[in-house]
Amino acid sequence: MKKFLLWFTGILLFIGIGIYIGSKYLQRNWKPLLEEQLKKAVINSTDSLYKIEYKNLDVNPLNGNLKLVDFKLIPVMSVYQKLKDARKAPDNLYQLSVDVLVIRNVNAKEAVKTKKLSIADIIIDHPQLQIINDRQYYNDTVEVKKPKKNPYQLIKDIFKELKINTIKLQDVDFTFVNKSNKTEKKTSLKNLNIEINDLMIDSLSSQDKSRVYYTKNVQINIKEYQIATPDSLYYVKMNNLSFSTLRNELELNDVKLEPRLAKVPFYKKVGYAKDRFDLEFKNIVIKDIDFDLFLKQQRLFAQSLSINKAKVDVYNNNAYPKHRSNKTGKFPHQQLLKLALDMRIGELNLKAVDISYSEFDAKSKKTGRIDFKNVNGKIKNVTNDSASLAKNSLMVAKVNTYIFGKAPLNLTLRFYMNSRSGKFDYSGEIGAFDGKILNTIVTPLGMAEINSVNVKKINFSAKANQNTANGTMQFYYDDLNINVLKRDVDGTLKNQGLASTLANKFIINKQNPSKKGEFITGRIFYERPSYASFFNYLWQSLFIGIKESVGVNHEKEEKLRKSALRVGSIVNDAKDAFSSIKGTLQERKEKRQLKREENKKEKELEQKE
Incomplete structure (x- = not known):
């Protein structure tokens, strides 16, 4: 060129x-x-x-x-x-x-x-x-070139x-x-x-x-x-791009990744459970670009990249078969290192970003959804440049948002870019909220319903790599009560009374700390399956900590299962006995009725004589 x-x-x-x-x-x-x-x-x-x-x-x-x-x-x-x-x-x-x-x-x-x-x-x-x-x-392979x-x-x-x-x-x-x-x-x-x-x-x-x-x-x-896009599933659209060497600034407006198909035909074409993205970025600005370096060496060095007013909608349909590929080595920071373009962005800024994930569940026949409203934050030292990483190999992300627009969340992630095992740490705090707002995702995807829970705060921290996550969670709450659901023949979700009673009475802790002041710290330990994505890995490891905090551990789950089997057996025996008694009583009733009819006929004959 x-x-x-x-x-x-x-x-x-x-x-x-x-x-x-x-x-x-x-x-x-x-x-x-x-x-x-x-x-x-x-x-x-x-x-x-x-x-x-x-x-x-x-x-x-x-x-x-x-x-x-x-x-x-x-x-x-x-x-x-x-x-x-x-x-x-x-x-x-x-x-x-x-x-x-x-x-x-x-x-x-x-x-x-x-x-x-x-x-x-x-x-x-x-x-x-x-x-x-x-x-x-x-x-x-040409070594000597004609001077230009x-x-x-x-x-x-x-x-x-x-x-x-x-x-x-x-x-x-x-x-x-x-x-x-x-x-x-x-x-x-x-x-x-x-x-x-x-x-x-x-x-x-x-x-x-x-x-x-x-x-x-x-x-x-x-x-x-x-x-x-090459897979013919999306259009990449952009309303305007402007660049100035005087300002050293690149600005993009109304950038979209838009699905070419609606949800039903999308999954018919794909044929398996695959995330469907619908992305819209109102404004993206890259400032202080080293334009001369980019032209000479095709390396993108800039002071900052800002994403302003964006919407990220992700949808999945698990009624289709899962396509489980090995995602080891494919975490965001690991993918950054594999980019063909050498880059160094001093600071990536997120402003007023709304993120939504929804999933259709084959068992409940419902769609679960979780929203993160007004995501703001900074990611510092975004680079795959080897010389830059030799000086500073730590990429730090600090973001804050509101779960469903109500529960405040502060999250910090620290990525160790030179780690061969994809090492990273994460920690955060969720503020007070009414736990019933989680039913939007818990009911369709977890076949459960939160009747009540007053969440005071949740603190968590963990050290992780691409294989395991290990950490702790402090979950402060009271007045926890749930329903365990099942899908009825008419398609509606109904409460399993016995399972719900067992769960509330014998499994979960109604509050933490308890009335006696005893506090249960949830232990986070999760071994990642090779097919799990980075964000699925985060969610599953946090869910382990939540379960431990409310008193649900492996031993209690096994105890509940055995108790349910025993109670179920007793109930079934009682049902059989009741059915037997009911049958005997019905048989006696029918005999008495027959006897009365015979007596009636005999009296009628005597009167005629």
């Missing part, structure tokens, strides 16, 4: 030189001379690999205006093939067409004397650029200085064709606008720290962008 920009700059320079020559000599044959010089410029700067075509060239040397219509830069494929045969072909081929190119107010007369060329505006309307990438293996000339070296024999106030590329269509792999892939970008301000090329401008590639500012804007 840099080489193409150098060629394109060369073309513009030679156009300016043409105007300069026309102003100096003002001969009748200036136009053929300019056209000849322009074509030579392209041939010389591209080693004959490219040629140019255009419909019309209109130059006015007196006012310094130029108009080029239907301009095309075309690769010469016969030359390209010869370069391939000689193992000298480049990895990329470029094809450019421009509807109209306009250059305004060139100071050609002054440039004759001062050797300083000034151009007010260059406007390029609807440029269409296609880059075809076909990597040649020998380019990776910078823009000043291209002009120094004619001009001491070139200054362009504004360059505008309007309505750019960009297409990247990747032919380096077995399957050809094409990526397109439309509605792209670029404005370059205060371009200065002289002997010192390359060392000017206030400039990026000889310019004071490059502004890039993309509107109404949409692309389908």
Whole structure:
């Protein structure tokens, strides 16, 4: 891409030189001379690999205006093939067409004397650029390369200085064709606008720290962008992207990951229980980007990335079979290390983010849902850069939110980025709330109902890696009472009276601490199944701590199961005995009825006689 920009700059320079020559000599044959010089410029700067075509060239040397219509830069494929045969072909081929190119107010007369060329505006309307990438293996092994000339070296024999106030590329269509792999892939970008301000090329401008590639500012804007994901399940949409090298800031507005199918057809197509995402980010801003480092080394270093006003909706349907793949080594911080893009973000900020997870349960035939409202927080030292990690390998996330918009939650996660086992710690506190708000998720997914519980606070902390989590939980509450539910034949969820009574009387603790002041600390110990995701792992380990805190441990669960079996056996025996007695009584009743009818008939016969 840099080489193409150098060629394109060369073309513009030679156009300016043409105007300069026309102003100096003002001969009748200036136009053929300019056209000849322009074509030579392209041939010389591209080693004959490219040629140019255009419909019309209109130059006015007196006012310094130029108009080029239907301009095309075309690769010469016969030359390209010869370069391939000689193992000298480049990895990329470029094809450019421009509807109209306009250059305004060139100071050609002054440039004759001062050797300083000034151009007010260059406007390029609807440029269409296609880059075809076909990597040649020998380019990776070439040790000695031909020295490249910078823009000043291209002009120094004619001009001491070139200054362009504004360059505008309007309505750019960009297409990247990747032919380096077995399957050809094409990526397109439309509605792209670029404005370059205060371009200065002289002997010192390359060392000017206030400039990026000889310019004071490059502004890039993309509107109404949409692309389908490779799996055809989603659209990625974006209303607007803007970037400025002067502000070192990239801003994206109304970014969406939008499902292409409604929930029912989505799962029919997928065929298994898979998370369905619906994401919307109102505003994303990346500040203080090292643009020069990104261009030279493709490394994204920035001071901050802020996500403002976002909605994250995740849905699953466990009526479909589970697709259990091994998720070991795929935690968020481990995935960050595997990114192909080297990056270092000093601080990732979350502001006013709403997160929702819902799941349809095959057993209850209901959908459970949990909401985290108004998530705010910071994640510091987000990096996979080895040099940065050598100095500081700890990534820390601190977030606060409201569960169902009511229960305040503060959470801290510490990720040890250099740990081979994916080591991390987590700790947090949940404030006071009415526990019945949890029925939205507990009833459909847990087949239980919270009749009452007054949660005062929950504190938890644990040390974990990709295999086990170990920690403690302090759960302060009172007035706990639950119902154990079952799904009836008519589809409704009904209370299992016996199981509920056993649970409330013999299993769970009604309050913590107890009336005697005894406090039960829940122990968190959970061995992660290989298929469990990071967030499932967090939830399951916390759930272990909650169960321990309310008095439900393995021994009590086993005791309840055996008691239920014994009571169930007694109840069944009682039912059998009752049925037997009921049958005997019914038999006696029927005999008495029969006897009465016989006696009645005998009396009727006696009266007739």
